[in-house]
Amino acid sequence: MSALSDLPPLRESLEAHGLLARKSLGQHFLLDLNITRKIARLAGVGEGDLAIEVGPGPGGLTRALLETGAEVIAVEKDERFLPLLQELAAACPGRLRIELADALTVDEAALAAGRPAQIVSNLPYNVGTPLLVKWLTGPFRPVSMTLMFQKEVAQRIVAAAGASAYGRLAVIAQACATAQIVMDAPARAFTPPPKVDSAVVRLTPRPERPEHAVLDALQTVTAAAFGQRRKMLRSSLKSLGGEALCAAAGIDPARRAETLSVAEFLDLSRAFIARA
Ligand code: SAM
Numbered sequence: 001m002s003a004l005s006d007l008p009p010l011r012e013s014l015e016a017h018g019l020l021a022r023k024s025l026g027q028h029f030l031l032d033l034n035i036t037r038k039i040a041r042l043a044g045v046g047e048g049d050l051a052i053e054v055g056p057g058p059g060g061l062t063r064a065l066l067e068t069g070a071e072v073i074a075v076e077k078d079e080r081f082l083p084l085l086q087e088l089a090a091a092c093p094g095r096l097r098i099e100l101a102d103a104l105t106v107d108e109a110a111l112a113a114g115r116p117a118q119i120v121s122n123l124p125y126n127v128g129t130p131l132l133v134k135w136l137t138g139p140f141r142p143v144s145m146t147l148m149f150q151k152e153v154a155q156r157i158v159a160a161a162g163a164s165a166y167g168r169l170a171v172i173a174q175a176c177a178t179a180q181i182v183m184d185a186p187a188r189a190f191t192p193p194p195k196v197d198s199a200v201v202r203l204t205p206r207p208e209r210p211e212h213a214v215l216d217a218l219q220t221v222t223a224a225a226f227g228q229r230r231k232m233l234r235s236s237l238k239s240l241g242g243e244a245l246c247a248a249a250g251i252d253p254a255r256r257a258e259t260l261s262v263a264e265f266l267d268l269s270r271a272f273i274a275r276a
Pocket of ligand 1: 025026027028029030031054055056057058059060061062075076077078101102103104122123124125127
């Protein structure tokens with residue numbers, strides 16, 4: 001049995017297994033271990049930790065996570081990668097579990113079986129945002145998330161009030177977690193290269209995450225407010241109570257969505273629940 005360091009380069013493994021990237025599954029691979037090691041470092045994963053990796057593909061990031069001494073549960077939808085991932089599992093007995101499943105529906109809490117877990121992923125772009133919302137607002141609470149997104153999506157996650165990228169995603173993400181961009185990745189870092197650059201976002205869920213009813217209301221309020229982001233709140237929130245809702249939350253109805261802080265959106269959401 002070979003050790004991790006004896007495994008062939010990723011490019012050779014892909015060729016040996018005759019694997020080509022599938023666009024429909026958002027497959028853009030990181031084949032440079034220097035880059036995947038940097039992501040593992042930024043994730044802060046180490047000996048004895050449990051990492052859940054979504055979309056291991058050929059296993060470049062998986063190798064880097066395993067090199068830290070962590071245990072990895074890798075959730076992959078494309079069964080073509082199984083033989084390659086099984087070689088990786090054989091190189092570090094008992095530390096890599098491969099789950100052939102759709103990450104959108106998989107139960108991470110059942111996978112982690114009560115252990116704290118970090119999520120680390122070079123996300124498939126077509127499902128990156130729904131997966132993030134699932135991990136931010138769903139029942140499974142990861143210790144942290146270190147996730148590669150298209151750069152434009154990364155900027156929308158971390159945007160501050162007043163910025164052009166500030167919108168629903170920023171409000172929902174920052175209500176549930178602290179978030180910062182920790183690494184840029186140019187399109188040429190991937191095989192095949194995507195059309196746009198990428199960036200890694202590190203998110204740490206807030207222990208005091210708003211309760212479910214507030215998060216539901218936040219979805220409703222931000223959809224209305226940013227649905228007409230150039231309009232004043234008295235008009236964009238009209239169907240939810242308009243001026244009266246703003247008054248109940250102590251917010252000037254002449255303001256526009258993009259000027260409100262996350263805390264003010266939470267005030268509006270609580271006022272919306274109280275008036276319902
Ligand atoms: N981690 C690898 C890397 O960095 O080279 C591959 C990253 S690639 C951007 C995205 C991976 O996610 C692919 O392996 C793809 O098959 C997988 N994937 C796509 N949709 C998925 C889903 N719904 N559930 C689980 N894996 C998925």
